[in-house]
Amino acid sequence: MWRQVFVLWAVAWLGVMALGADWEVESQWSFSLEGVEGTPHSLSPDGGLLLTWSNEVGVCLYRTQDLSPLGCFKPLEGAESPLWLRLNSITWSPDGERVLFSVADGRLWQLEVGTGTLEWLPASTAAEYVAFSPDGEYLAVGGGGYIVVAPPGALAEAPVARYQGTLRGLVWRGGALFYGLVPPDGETFEIWQVHPAGVREPTRLWSYPYPELVLEALSPDGRYAYVGADLVDLESGELERLTGEHTLTGFSFSPDGSAWLYSYRTVRELAPWGVLAIRAVGASVADEEILLEEEREIHLLGWADEIAVLVLLGEEQQLLFLQLSVQG
Structure with missing residues (x-):
């Protein structure tokens, strides 16, 4: 393209x-980037749009082909609230037609890219992290001790997992949900897996004595988890160092999963x-x-x-x- x-x-x-x-x-x-509002955050799945954000202007979209703006979007209600000082998460739908973002008070907002429509999505739990199913038909929402699954904006949701501690990331890969968790003792970081239909109890896949980690992404085959600083091999349980003594500033799996770019x-x-x-x-x-x-x-x-x-x-x-x- x-x-x-x-x-x-x-x-x-x-x-x-x-x-x-x-x-x-x-x-x-x-x-x-002169004239671009906010801080660059991410690209749409096809790479055609750049998303930026800031407390002052909200979420902004630009065409990557020439950085022409599509607009900036922010709820009018509470626009000057301190709750906008940070976003819990920003998530693109697989087709790039929607952007979901949750703010510090746990509310979840949906932006329709084509129309610029911004609407609040009700959820039965505080929206700390969200993850789309691979086909974009379902949405997992995690926060407040629960992970629930439903079509975006549905009035009824199915709880699939309950947890204790602090949620640190949520990823939907293939037929499974993966989430990062810091237990109540605050001494470790764990990665758990659960079926999106909640038909089985969650399974702990990995634990490490460094609670600052966050589950940010999984490789296309689900074997490697990117935890914000390094990679975890979920088959062997080994931690894969990305940069040694240097400070990581960005990471991406290749589209086909064959390489790591950082x-x-x-x-x-x-x-x-x-x-x-x-x-x-x-x-x-x-x-x-x-x-x-x-x-x-x-x-x-x-x-x-x-x-x-x-x-x-x-x-x-x-x-x-x-x-x-x-x-x-």
Whole structure:
């Protein structure tokens, strides 16, 4: 899609590009983020829209092909409330036609992308995290000690799990729901699995003595869980280090699940550098391929349709697009 609507960025590139033996950057282009409201958050599933948000303007949408705005959206009721100082979660529907976001008071809002309609979705539990089924027909809502499942906006919901502690992420992958949990003692982080119909009791898959972790994503095959800093192999129970001693700033599974793409911050000669790297699933840090190095911070936003999208921080913030391909 992007290859048909984008003009290659012809400005001389000031960064240092290092291409590995298997992956390469075929082309790249960028846009200035000047005039874009809010902080970049995520891309639509097809990569065609950029979502930003802030307490002042709410949730904003921009076309990634030229950063033209679709608008900013925020409930009029309580628009200046301190509850808008943070969002619990922002979730795209699989078809990219809806965006759900929950605010600090537990209310859940739905934005229809095509019409710009913003509406409140009632839920029987506080909406801390939400997850769509793969077909987009059902919605799981977690919070307040319960996880419930129903079609979006339904008046009746089916409780599928009850938990004690603090919910730290909710992901629907294939025929199972996965959720992160910090138990009441606050000493560990756990990953649990439950059937979306609630036909079986939840199963604890993994536990680790670091309660700051969050379940953010699962690989397409459901084997690896991204927990905000590293990966967990849910089959072996081992923790896969992504960047070693460096600070991770962004991560994405490849669309087909064969590779891990990630950005991190490092220091060289007392100066901060940003790095974009990639490696095959299961490979070690030593096997990573460096795709991009910049003398400023890099944040990976997402990877869709063979295009990786990054935010470059600095005096002039930019949205950078890289078309990636694997060789051989």
